[in-house]
Amino acid sequence: MFPRLDLTRTESPRASAEQALNSYSERISGQIAHKNRRLSARRTCQAVAVTVPAVPQKYSSTDIIVAQAVLDDWTAQNRFDPVRWNAEAAILVYDRPLHNRLLQLDDLQALDFGAPGSYHSVAATDGRVVLAGDFGIGAPVAAVIAETLIASGVTQILSIGTAGGIQTDLTPGQIISIHGAIRDDGTSHHYLPADAVVRPDPKLTARLEASLGDALGRRGSVWTTDAPFRETIEELRFHRDAGVLAVEMEAAALMAVCELRGAAFASSVCISDILSEQGWKALFSEASVREALHTMYSAAVATLMEPR
Numbered sequence: 533m534f535p536r537l538d539l540t541r542t543e544s545p546r547a548s549a550e551q552a553l554n555s556y557s558e559r560i561s562g563q564i565a566h567k568n569r570r571l572s573a574r575r576t577c578q579a580v581a582v583t584v585p586a587v588p589q590k591y592s593s594t595d596i597i598v599a600q601a602v603l604d605d606w607t608a609q610n611r612f613d614p615v616r617w618n619a620e621a622a623i624l625v626y627d628r629p630l631h632n633r634l635l636q637l638d639d640l641q642a643l644d645f646g647a648p649g650s651y652h653s654v655a656a657t658d659g660r661v662v663l664a665g666d667f668g669i670g671a672p673v674a675a676v677i678a679e680t681l682i683a684s685g686v687t688q689i690l691s692i693g694t695a696g697g698i699q700t701d702l703t704p705g706q707i708i709s710i711h712g713a714i715r716d717d718g719t720s721h722h723y724l725p726a727d728a729v730v731r732p733d734p735k736l737t738a739r740l741e742a743s744l745g746d747a748l749g750r751r752g753s754v755w756t757t758d759a760p761f762r763e764t765i766e767e768l769r770f771h772r773d774a775g776v777l778a779v780e781m782e783a784a785a786l787m788a789v790c791e792l793r794g795a796a797f798a799s800s801v802c803i804s805d806i807l808s809e810q811g812w813k814a815l816f817s818e819a820s821v822r823e824a825l826h827t828m829y830s831a832a833v834a835t836l837m838e839p840r
Contacts, residue, residue: 584721591725599683606646613644614684619653619662621688621836622681623829624674626782627816630825631665638663647680648673654833661836662686671719671758671785678789688736688796690832691786692825694804694816695754695778698768702803705820706749707828708777709741710799713784714755716767720788730787733796739838740798743831747824752777754801756784768807778803798835800828 606612625631631650634640640652640663649667653659664681667673678689695708712731715721720730741748755771757763757779771779783799790797802824806813815821 583726584718588725590722599679602646602680603683609646611644611646612684617643617645617684618659619643619681619684619686620660621657622662622664622686622690623654623832623836624677624689624691624693624782624786625663625665625825625829626669626693627825628666629822630829631663633826634663634665634829645680645684647677649677656833657837661833670781671717671756674782675719675723675785675789678786678795679793682790682793682795686795688836689786689790689798690736690740690835691782691797691799692828692832693780693782693799693801694821694825695780695801696763696805696807696812697778697803698755698772698807699775699777700772700808702750702777702806703820704803704806704815704818705824706803707744707747707824708754708801708803709737709744709748709751710754710783710801711737711751712753713787714753714771714776715784715788716755716757717781717784718758719785720756723785723788723792728788730784730791732787732798733790736796736798736835739835740800740831743834743838744800744828745831747827747831748800750777754783755779757781763807765809768809779807800831802828 603612603614607614625634635652639655641655641659643651643653643662645651647667650665652663654661654663662681664677667677674691681689697706710732712729715726715730724730741751753776755767755776755778758781760781763779778801780801786797786799802821804814804816804821806815
């Protein structure tokens with residue numbers, strides 16, 4: 533059985549999390565390698581086992597499409613104005629009702645940005661912070677957004693989302709500060725090798741946690757997946773027994789992108805649904821969830837308004 537990520541202790545939670553996450557990742561890598569060897573032995577010559585990425589040598593190779601070239605193309609199409617753009621930080625939101633509500637309540641100014649979604653500068657920050665939303669969910673699109681934002685001059689990214697609780701003591705609207713992610717997505721593996729452990733920026737994470745204050749419920753790791761309709765009971769038990777708190781769809785990829793590109797990243801999520809052996813319980817419309825999303829957004833703005 534895998535060791536629990538004991539992240540509820542008050543003494544040095546980050547050190548405890550990192551040690552447990554490293555051990556957990558090593559065990560996962562070993563188990564995957566063993567399984568692949570068994571599967572390969574059973575396959576005929578007509579089947580070929582494919583890893584992600586298919587060409588591991590890519591990590592030392594040159595990118596063909598770079599984000600700056602995409603920005604230049606948007607500029608030529610009048611879909612991006614670098615003169616008006618002075619964002620240094622970005623807040624990513626995935627929940628559409630939250631995004632729509634923010635557009636009604638906050639003093640936001642629309643910006644042209646060619647990536648999928650909607651982009652607005654936050655007036656209280658003199659345009660230094662941009663709100664990105666309505667671009668969908670999942671690691672691939674989140675990575676595209678992060679890449680182009682970083683190329684535009686953004687050096688700090690905060691991700692504010694929802695997650696499905698897999699620990700039995702989690703409740704709707706409980707806010708989690710993400711300290712690491714299990715890389716069960718595909719995107720992150722194109723940025724960092726499979727044995728790399730992804731983590732958020734410690735300083736930005738500490739600032740976000742300070743802004744959340746008493747609203748912060750837990751600190752810990754999440755399970756990032758590309759396939760919500762293939763989250764199985766076997767996986768639930770595996771990750772729950774290891775102490776992983778919740779499952780979501782972007783954190784691992786965003787950590788990998790920001791690590792490779794040199795940007796600071798931090799994230800918080802609130803529990804919006806519960807997974808168990810009995811099935812799935814959706815709680816997205818609960819008042820505690822809606823309130824938690826607004827709390828996290830306010831904390832994100834406050835974090836990015838502070839001097840570094």
